[in-house]
Amino acid sequence: MFLLPKGNPLAENVPISKLQLPDALEKLKNGKLTGCAIFDFPAADCALVYDEGKLVTAIVHRDGNEIKDQAALQSLVELMLLASSGTFSVYALSKDITLAVMALVGGPATIDSQEIKLIDFKALLDRIKTEQMTATLKIYTPERAGLIFYRNGATVGFFHDASTGIETSAGEVQQIAGLPGARVDLRVLADTDGFVLDLAGLIDIRALWEASSGNPFATPAPTAVAAPSEPTAPAPAAAASTLSADEIEAAIFDLANRFVGKLGRTLAEKELMNIGSVASLKDPDKLQEFLAAIEKGSKLLASSNKIKEMKEAISAQAAQL
Known part of the structure; x- marks a missing residue:
C-alpha cells in the first residue's frame, strides 16, 4: 500500500485536467514548500517531497515498480499527459516529518518486508534511538498500513491509512502491528552533511512538458x-x-x-x-x-x-x- 502523510492541506483533490505541471511545480518552489505534493492516477501514484522549496525526492509507484528521482519526473509528465483522470494534492509538513518522509520515499531499506513476529521489536526501537536515525518505520498488512516517523532517533509523529493528519498517539499503528501477517519496512535517511540536491535543477520540467504536450x-x-x-x-x-x-x-x-x-x-x-x-x-x-x-x-x-x-x-x- 502506497501511503504518505497528510499535513496542513494547501490543495486537495484538484483534477489533473486543470493542472499545468510546470506552473504548479513553480508555485511550490516559489512558495518554499516544506512537505509533499501527491498525484493520484487510476493506475499509478506519484509523490514529490519538498524542503523549503527544493524538490529533494520524487517517486512513482506504477505497475508494481518504484521509479525514483529524475526518471520519476519523466514518468510523471507521461502520466499527466496520458492519464484520463487523476487528482493532485499538496500538504505542508513540519521539517521533522518531511525529513522522515524523505527517508520513506528515497532512503535505503534497512529492513524490507520483514514479518513482525520474526523481529525483536524492542531491540529495533532501541537501535533507532541509539543510532539516532532519521527514518520512517512502516507497519502494514495487505489491507492496512501505518507509519512511525523518527528524527535523530526520537519519535516525531504517527500516521495511518485512516488518519486525517499527523497524530501524536501510537494507538492505531500499534493495532496494525498486532494484525496477523503484519510486516515492517524501515527506511533511513542517508547522511547528506547538510547538502540537499534540488531535482528541479537537474531536469527542465517546462521544456520536457512543452516538448511532449x-x-x-x-x-x-x-x-x-x-x-x-x-x-x-x-x-x-x-x-x-x-x-x-x-x-x-x-x-x-x-x-x-x-x-x-x-x-x-x-x-x-x-x-x-x-x-x-x-x-x-x-x-x-x-x-x-x-x-x-x-x-x-x-x-x-x-x-x-x-x-x-x-x-x-x-x-x-x-x-x-
Whole structure:
C-alpha cells in the first residue's frame, strides 16, 4: 500500500485536467514548500517531497515498480499527459516529518518486508534511538498500513491509512502491528552533511512538458496538409517496398516508442503532423526537419546514443516510401 502523510492541506483533490505541471511545480518552489505534493492516477501514484522549496525526492509507484528521482519526473509528465483522470494534492509538513518522509520515499531499506513476529521489536526501537536515525518505520498488512516517523532517533509523529493528519498517539499503528501477517519496512535517511540536491535543477520540467504536450489527435491546420495538386500515388521507385505508407508510419511511431518511450511516440506523432504526413518524408529536407524536431524533443527523455539509433532506424523506414 502506497501511503504518505497528510499535513496542513494547501490543495486537495484538484483534477489533473486543470493542472499545468510546470506552473504548479513553480508555485511550490516559489512558495518554499516544506512537505509533499501527491498525484493520484487510476493506475499509478506519484509523490514529490519538498524542503523549503527544493524538490529533494520524487517517486512513482506504477505497475508494481518504484521509479525514483529524475526518471520519476519523466514518468510523471507521461502520466499527466496520458492519464484520463487523476487528482493532485499538496500538504505542508513540519521539517521533522518531511525529513522522515524523505527517508520513506528515497532512503535505503534497512529492513524490507520483514514479518513482525520474526523481529525483536524492542531491540529495533532501541537501535533507532541509539543510532539516532532519521527514518520512517512502516507497519502494514495487505489491507492496512501505518507509519512511525523518527528524527535523530526520537519519535516525531504517527500516521495511518485512516488518519486525517499527523497524530501524536501510537494507538492505531500499534493495532496494525498486532494484525496477523503484519510486516515492517524501515527506511533511513542517508547522511547528506547538510547538502540537499534540488531535482528541479537537474531536469527542465517546462521544456520536457512543452516538448511532449502536443496533442497528436488534434486536427492539423489546413496549411500543414499537402496541397491537393501534389502527387499522392507512390513513386515508381517505391514499388519494390512491401510496406504501405500507413505501415511505415506505424513502424516509425513504434520505433520512437521503443527508443524513447510513450512520450517519444507522442512526440513523433505531433512532429509528423507538423510536416504534413508520412509521405512528406520522401522529401530529404522534410525528413531532416522531422528528425531534428524529434531529436530536440527527445534530449530529456533518452541518451544521445539511443536518439542516434532511433534516427537511423526511422531514416531506414522512410527510405522505403
